[in-house]
Amino acid sequence: MRISLVVAMDRRGGIGLRGGMPWHLGDDLRHFRRLTMGHHVLMGRVTYEATAGKLPGRQLIVLSRDPDFQPADAQVAGSLDAGIRLAAAAGEEELFIIGGGQIFAAALPLAARLYLTRVHAEVEADTFFPAFDEQEWRLVSQQDFAASERNDFDFSLMVFER
Numbered sequence: 091m092r093i094s095l096v097v098a099m100d101r102r103g104g105i106g107l108r109g110g111m112p113w114h115l116g117d118d119l120r121h122f123r124r125l126t127m128g129h130h131v132l133m134g135r136v137t138y139e140a141t142a143g144k145l146p147g148r149q150l151i152v153l154s155r156d157p158d159f160q161p162a163d164a165q166v167a168g169s170l171d172a173g174i175r176l177a178a179a180a181g182e183e184e185l186f187i188i189g190g191g192q193i194f195a196a197a198l199p200l201a202a203r204l205y206l207t208r209v210h211a212e213v214e215a216d217t218f219f220p221a222f223d224e225q226e227w228r229l230v231s232q233q234d235f236a237a238s239e240r241n242d243f244d245f246s247l248m249v250f251e252r
C-alpha cells in the first residue's frame with residue numbers, strides 16, 4: 091500500500107488557522123475530491139471535526155487518543171500505525187493522509203508520495219507542515235492555477251515522489 095500525503099501550504103508552510111483553512115481554493119478542493127474519492131483517508135481528530143460531513147465517498151480513519159470519541163461515519167485508531175493497518179487490512183492500494191499539522195509531522199517520514207498544493211502567498215497561520223527537504227523528493231508533475239473568482243491566490247498542484 092502506498093502512503094501519500096495531501097497538503098496545501100503557503101510559502102512559509104502554513105496550513106491552518108483557528109481550526110480551519112486559511113484560504114478558499116475551489117480548484118484545489120475539486121482536485122482533492124477527485125484524487126481521494128473511493129479511497130481511505132486518514133486524519134487527526136481536529137481535521138475530522140473541521141471537515142465533518144464534507145468527505146462523502148471516502149472511508150474515513152480518524153486518529154484520536156480519546157476512547158469516548160466514536161463518530162458514526164469513521165473508524166477511529168489510537169495511533170498512526172494502527173490507522174495505517176486498518177487501511178492495509180481493507181485492501182487499500184493508496185492511503186491518503188490529509189492532515190492536520192500533528193498528523194503530517196508523524197506521517198511525513200512514512201510517505202512515498204506528496205501531493206503538494208503550493209499556495210503562492212504568505213498568510214496568517216497557526217498550524218504548519220513540518221520542515222521537509224525538497225532534495226529528497228523528485229517533482230513528477232506540476233500544474234499552475236491563477237487567482238480567480240474560485241481561487242483566493244495563485245497556486246501550483248505539485249506531485250513529489252521518493
Ligand SMILES: NC(=O)c1ccc[n+]([C@@H]2O[C@H](COP(=O)([O-])OP(=O)(O)OC[C@H]3O[C@@H](n4cnc5c(N)ncnc54)[C@H](OP(=O)(O)O)[C@@H]3O)[C@@H](O)[C@H]2O)c1
Pocket residue numbers: 096097098099104105106107108109110111133134135136137138140153154155156159167168169170188189190191192193194196217
Ligand atoms: N492545508 C491543509 O492541507 C490542511 C489539511 C488538514 C488540516 N488542515 C488544518 O490543520 C489544522 C488542524 O491541525 P492540528 O495539528 O491542529 O490537528 P490534527 O492533526 O488534525 O488533529 C490532532 C488530533 O489528532 C489526534 N492525534 C494526533 N496525533 C495522534 C497520535 N499519534 N495517535 C492518536 N491520535 C493522535 C489527537 O486527537 P484527540 O485530541 O482526540 O486525542 C489530536 O488532538 C486546522 O486548522 C485544519 O484546517 C490543513
